[in-house]
Amino acid sequence: MTGTRLLLTVALLCSCTQLLADANSWWSLAMNPVQRPEMYIIGAQPVCSQLPGLSPGQRKLCQLYQEHMVYIGEGAKNAIKECQYQFRQRRWNCSTVDNTSVFGRVMKIGSRETAFTYAVSAAGVVNAISRACREGELSTCGCSRTARPKDLPRDWLWGGCGDNVEYGYRFAKEFVDAREREKNYAKGSEEQARTLMNLQNNEAGRRAVYKLADVACKCHGVSGSCSLKTCWLQLADFRKVGDLLKEKYDSAAAMRISRKGKLELVNNRFNSPTQEDLVYIDPSPDYCLRNETTGSLGTQGRLCNKTSEGMDGCELMCCGRGYDQFKSIQVERCHCKFHWCCFVKCKKCTEIVDQYVCK
């Protein structure tokens, strides 16, 4: 049994090494902890070449902005967490498969789910870089419209520095889109369609962060009157970004490539998508059953909700295959006493709950 499986995998591996190599992505930064830059000797740049999943363009950016890599990894990690939260009740639950391709072969298909994943991870990078800016971790942050360290003190003194969110947006655009930009496909080809789709979805993700960042203001004129008012952008909780992108996922537009090499709507009756909308080019694969070619993991063994009629209900989740019931003891913390940090004193309350698992 194991032997045949092994053989199968080997055979699969052989036939798809080309594909697999291509499936590597910068998302892998989330899985492999990136070492903090201060740990390396200055000048040596093995980090960037050792990091799996970077395209040549991204590798170059990595060399230029080494300190950013940790935060890109963090952003990707947050994005995956958010994706898994948003899709916890769906057949495809954003589960990670391995450390290099991260989501596995499902991402080869230009489906809605892929669109969401690209968008949310681009959003994660904007978020993480902007945050790192605020922590003062990035030396190029804030004042660097372009790299011009010589003018920096003067700029800073004269007119302050640009906004962190703006910097996060620009850097994420450079980095995340680098992979798509460095490829050149024939006009109207499948690959070009996919590239365009990725670019659009990355942009939608980044814009979601920007759009949800709200402007906060403070009045501070004479005696605190509003004759002077200063405003700044304030990043929203990343959960809100996830919520928005999930909405965009539900209203994503199906596209196809035109002969001119542009994406166009499959169904002309709909409004064409704006830069904030998600698009996809392929129908979603069947996520019910495990399928090695599509990369679907299937829903076997997933927990489901017996009473729900939605996607998390056992009927839909298990694709009509039925479910097993078992009792489990859940230990919950209750009657807790908290401090704002680090201190929780709870009693343990146990509860027996029925759980259902897809066949």
Next chain:
Amino acid sequence: MAGAIIENMSTKKLCIVGGILLIFQVIAFLVGGLIAPSPTTAMHYMSIKCVDVRKNHHKTKWLMPWGPNQCERIRDLDEAMSRQIEANDIVFAVHIPLPAKEMSPWFQFILVILQLDIAFKKNNEIKDNAEVTLDVSLAYRDDMFSEWKEMAHAIETRKLKCSFASPKTIEHEGRHYDCDALHFMEIGTVAHKFYLLNIRLPVNERKLINVGIGEIKDVRLVSIHQNGGFTKVWFAMKTFLTPSIFIIMVWYWRRITMMTRAPVLLEKVIFALGISMTFINIPVEWFSIGFDWTWMLLFGDIRQGIFYAMLLSFWIIFCGEHMMDQNERNHLSGYWKQVGPIAVGAFCLFIFDMCERGVQLKNPFYSIWTTDVGTELAMAFIIVAGICLCLYFLFLCFMVFQVFRNISGKQSSLPAMSKARRLHYEGLIFRFKFLMLITLACAAMTIIFFIVSQVTEGHWKWGDFTVQGNSAFFTGIYGMWNLYVFALMFLYAPSHKNYGEDQSNGDLGVSSGEELQLTTTITHVDGPTEVYKLARKEAQE
């Protein structure tokens, strides 16, 4: 008999003066819009969570968020939980500014706002009327390697005003509350290059300190400072305006003292307005570049307050002196009803400002709004000042209405009057209407620009070209009121020119009541002229 310059000036000359003033006005706007950057910048800081390990080793008291001597930091508070670090040992450290930058006296002030990221937990919700107690200390140094010197230390409480948008179910655990930003700190000079803030949130269950404030995830700060570029442009403007106003003031006073009679009230008020304008203009702020004068903000507020009070008084007195009725005023005491509210209102605002900015000189973390009593007190002062202002405007509107009523009354009887009197009244009406017009124009400009600057983002882009709306607003409006005072002193100064030779042959046989009015209104009689003497005589009869 001499009137003000404005009456005796030819229309052509008046237009030329108006044109020149307009050019200066446009320049004032352009200086702000094109040269100066935006007036202020906000910088974000995410505080670094340091672990205070002093119990074990005796290091310095100050915890640095980054750099060579950085503290032992934790990435998030879950890590603290797993390492069993207590809440009392966590210090939120923020270094102002960000690495590779330094603060400068040109920034004039730093205002810091505190924002707490509090996650919702079903078991650990924010209680009603929750208060957070902060143990804050501020230190400074002027180079990267010297020791930190303490500048201030305080234990402050702030009220948490948080709301939660989603339903409070387990499902939404981990989402953040929407909390109002809290006032944190304000310092009136930026005399040092680097500042360090260490914030602790001590927990004391017995005294219920920092209990029931939810699960704090992050402490974020926003610091606001004036931009160096804006400060430079502003100072330059003040330095240019001070001598201009001062010279015209001296000239104006010389004109008045050259007359044989003593100056009347209106002339004195205009002069006082000039003095208060000069007082604002004098660029004492230059000293803030070299000296650590923390009271600069307060001083600036007081200067502005004096100018506003002066301007409001001037309007009232100007209306009163152009009333053209029988009452003899010419004395400040005649205006106590109108000037009283201004004085009371200004005094209230002064007390309020002393309570806020005055105390901040001692404790930069203080704010009157953070306590209930303080809030009520502050509100009381502001409401009294507001009532005074309303009262004042009612009086002013009523007076303006009265003047217009008298004007229309006089206008109908103008043709029947003798030439000297007609000219006199025409002069009065013209002077009043002219000032009314420019005052309204200036006030309207101020209000419109204020609203625009509040509503819009404050800068507009045309290609590579950015116009800083907010800066233009400040320099433009500031320039405008300077020009207003300048024009006032120039145009309303007594003129040397006479109405003409024929004034003495004019038929002066008029009733005594009407003539008396001529003496009560201002700036017209250059010493006891024929008219004046005649009027007196007739009045005595």
